[in-house]
Every structure is written in structure tokens, then in C-alpha cells.
Amino acid sequence: MKIFVTGATGFVGAHSARALLDAGHDVRLLVRSKAAVTDYFARHGYKVDDLVLGDMRDQPLVAGAMRGCDAVLHAAALVSVDPKRADEIYRNNVAGIDAVLGTACRLGIGRVVYVSSLSVLFQPGVSRIDESVPLANPGNAYARSKRDCDEHVRRMQADGLPIQMTYPSGIFGPDDPKLSEANHGMASFVKVVPQTSSGFQGVDVRDLALAHRFLLENEAPNDATTARYIVGGTYYTWAEFRDLLQRITGRRIAGPRMPGWMMRAMGRGVDALRRLVPFETQVSAEAMEYVTRWAFADSSRIASRAKLVFRPGEETYGDTIRWLVAAGHLEAKYAGKLVH
Numbered sequence: 001m002k003i004f005v006t007g008a009t010g011f012v013g014a015h016s017a018r019a020l021l022d023a024g025h026d027v028r029l030l031v032r033s034k035a036a037v038t039d040y041f042a043r044h045g046y047k048v049d050d051l052v053l054g055d056m057r058d059q060p061l062v063a064g065a066m067r068g069c070d071a072v073l074h075a076a077a078l079v080s081v082d083p084k085r086a087d088e089i090y091r092n093n094v095a096g097i098d099a100v101l102g103t104a105c106r107l108g109i110g111r112v113v114y115v116s117s118l119s120v121l122f123q124p125g126v127s128r129i130d131e132s133v134p135l136a137n138p139g140n141a142y143a144r145s146k147r148d149c150d151e152h153v154r155r156m157q158a159d160g161l162p163i164q165m166t167y168p169s170g171i172f173g174p175d176d177p178k179l180s181e182a183n184h185g186m187a188s189f190v191k192v193v194p195q196t197s198s199g200f201q202g203v204d205v206r207d208l209a210l211a212h213r214f215l216l217e218n219e220a221p222n223d224a225t226t227a228r229y230i231v232g233g234t235y236y237t238w239a240e241f242r243d244l245l246q247r248i249t250g251r252r253i254a255g256p257r258m259p260g261w262m263m264r265a266m267g268r269g270v271d272a273l274r275r276l277v278p279f280e281t282q283v284s285a286e287a288m289e290y291v292t293r294w295a296f297a298d299s300s301r302i303a304s305r306a307k308l309v310f311r312p313g314e315e316t317y318g319d320t321i322r323w324l325v326a327a328g329h330l331e332a333k334y335a336g337k338l339v340h
Helices: 011-022 034-043 059-066 083-106 141-158 181-189 205-217 238-249 260-276 285-293 300-306 313-326 332-339
Strands: 002-006 026-031 051-053 071-074 111-115 163-168 170-172 199-204 228-231 234-237
Touching (some): 011 071, 026 034, 026 059, 059 083, 083 111, 170 181, 170 205, 199 238
Parallel strands (some): 002 071, 071 111, 111 163, 163 228
């Protein structure tokens, strides 16, 4: 198949395109920078030359680029926690839905996959998340844009359009074209893992890519409500996650005990301070909600349909940490025996 892919200079899009190439498919990539994408794929042994330069919101460009394609993977999204970019993030992500997915359906392309986010299903107070939970009402612009995109796509599905959606949890793994938020977080976790309420869930980007390949190779089910798939990977309590990182690195990792209420209060304080003095941080009220109130997300639907088996955490986080060191994002001493 010839598959049109957006977001191939990002973590998910790049790995998904690689999985498609490994399976013998052809890809056509919509990118902003030719040099960035060709350099990345060349470094990993792929020659990719079917490129379309432009913006995913440019509907005429997208329509022309999709002609001759059998399937579409929409993995592009603007991601930032910078409040100054809130309006830009929201407009960019919402506008891309009709320009990419709407165009694909109008052209009659029968296999379309949209990458959503598990954050749109996050419900404080629940003990388990599956595809049936209602959409959440997140506060930050990125999560809110993904939520509204999801709602739009659900309307398209209800109209009978052949769109399948994935809901990844935190996405980790090596060979990140840029330093994604999750991998940036991993560089902190090898130094300190707070011992607080609830737990942590992450999926290997390579497993997510295999899920996308399967969905693109197989038509959407007739029932739109079953064309939505959580791809959550493995859930750990914070104590279990710290133990895993200590085991694979052979290092002792700080684990300060911090009650959930304290971390949520810290997040609110940071948000208030950032309104007065802007600065970069991964700490926010919303982030602390995720950290202290996350529930297990059930991936059984995609696991059953695609026969997908998530690789063990030792492999995912070991490969991630080794890559962080090799790419210069982490001092080797924090990787311990993983690099010795």
C-alpha cells in the first residue's frame, strides 16, 4: 500500500512510518523540513524520498498529496505546555482534523487512522479507564485541542466514515527525532521517582507503531464505537516503577514520599508563579493530577484484535535510557550498568 503520513518528524509518526516501511509498504510523508526527515531516516537505514513539503492545515495541498494513496495515518500535532502558545496549539491541532481526515474521507480513502491521546479519557477518581469512558475536560491547550479533535472524529465515525483511533499513554523509546515530553521526563526519573498515590503507565513507541501498522492494514469495524483503541502498555505503581529503574540501572534512585495532595498543591503554585514569571517546567496542576490520580488504562481491545504483546519494561526503559545517553540528553553516570 501507499500510505500518507503526517507527523513523520515527530516521535510517533517517525516510528510508525518505519514500521510501515519494514512491512514493505510505501510511504508519502507530509513534512515541514525535508532535511530533518531525510537525515533521520537515513541515520536509521531508510531511504525516504516521497515527501510533500507544507502545512497539514493546507487543504488543497493535502488533497493533492493524498491522491494515489490507499491509507492515511494522521500523527501530526503541535505539542507544548507553554501557556503563551495556547491559542496557536489549539488552532493548529483542531484545523488539522478536517484538512487531513476530512480530505481523506472525501477522497474515498478507506483506511484512516488518527492518533489521539489517553489524556482525553483521563477521569480523576476512576479505578480503570477503557474506551467506553466519556471524554474528559482537560485544562491545558494541547490536551483540550486533542479532546475537541477527538469529539470531531467521533462525529465523523458516527456518520459512517472509516476512521480508527488510538489512545496512547505516555510514549517512551529510543530514536526520538526530537526530545519528546515523555522521554524528557525519563531523564528526570532516573534521578528521582516521587513515591506518591496512583501510578505510572507507558507504552513503547515501537509497540504503538505496530498497532498503527495493523490498523492501517485492516479495515475499520462497522461499529464506530469499537474502532477506538487504548494503547496503554504496562501500568506500575510509583514504587514498582522506581524498583524497575533501580534494577535495570543498578543504581539507587531517590524516592521521596510526597502525598498526592502535596504534589497537586505544588502544581497549582507553579502555575500561579508562571503567570507572573514565565519559565519552562514540566510541573503544572494538570500534570500533577495525572501523576497522583492516574488509573490503569485497559489495552485489551487492541491486544486482542492485533495480537499485540507489549514488550517488557526492562526493554522499553532500558533502550530509552541508553538512547538518552547516546543522544547527549543524559549523563552516563545516571544510566549505571546500562552503559557499562
